[in-house]
Amino acid sequence: MHDAHEHVSLPQHRHHFETEEQQREAGSFGMWLFLLTEIMFFGGLFFSYLLYRNWYYPAFAAASNQLNVPMGAANTAILITSGFFMALGVWAAEMRKRQMLVWMLVLTTVFGCAFIGVKYFEYKEKYELHHIPGANFSVAMFVNPQNYPQYPDTYSEKPLAPDMAQKTQVFFFLYFAMTGMHALHMIIGIGLLFWLTWRAWRGDFSSGYVAPIENFGLYWHFVDIVWLFLFPLLYLINRHPLH
């Protein structure tokens, strides 16, 4: 035990903070402020989703049924697992376990990359089906669902009228904007993870200096949370045909 009057000073302690604890709280506070701007940023996207889903519900339901639920659900589990290892990484840093911290960061990165990998195959499928909004967009699947028995949820849908079928472009635009922005956050996070893993391996975070790991953890969990909403809102609109 330290004497109560001893001034505890760790090397990372900046002189303009009274105590380590104050510095730590200021850091968390700043990180949370940044995350609030992120809530507003994704909030705008979620809001436009809400409006257009109400306007063009049949198009949203039909387009949503083309998305791959097993892949989306697997990706949700992958991302939760990645977040779990990140949380354990924060614990390892708190406990000053250098080797465990490095391993947890590596596992976080591996699952993060797996998520991006699954996303690649999903995007590829959209590309092949001409479901990327723009000049090459095709409504074939939504005006003639009976031609697509390999997509059971689409196959059982009623055909959309051509004008409503065009509105599936709005869904796919939001799908790519929202999952794309989410994936961009993941890619930035994976880049930071490489840097943090190298620093953790060097021993930067195993002597009581946890702030970078903890604050990166906040960012990584925030990105998880965005996906927890994206998955049901994009993939599971109408998997229970009402007709």
Add this chain to the structure above:
Amino acid sequence: MADEIHSDIHSDAHDPSNVTNPEHAEHHIVSPLQYCLVFATLLVGTAITVWAAYIDLGWANPVIALFIACFKACIVILFFMHAKYQSRLIKMTIGSGFFLFIVLITMTMTDYISRAWGTW
């Protein structure tokens, strides 16, 4: 270990005016067991979300999906992001962010709904 060092920082001996840590917030380390429980809950929540989506519940489908997503987000924020163990300043900051988001949606929706008031 880490706990001992931090418990001493909270002593008032070198902080008579009580400015550095006015709430005497203890630095809490969430245990791996707790993380495992949260992890399991999140996976179960995901399974229930998918399962419920395939049952026809009419208007309740999106409500259930969003309720589960909100519940999952809450436990991630409380435990993975340690919000439960933070000072009131941080808790208020988090709360204000979500409150502002609700204001954003409500105000914009109010405008949107009232644009064509009486003309439908």
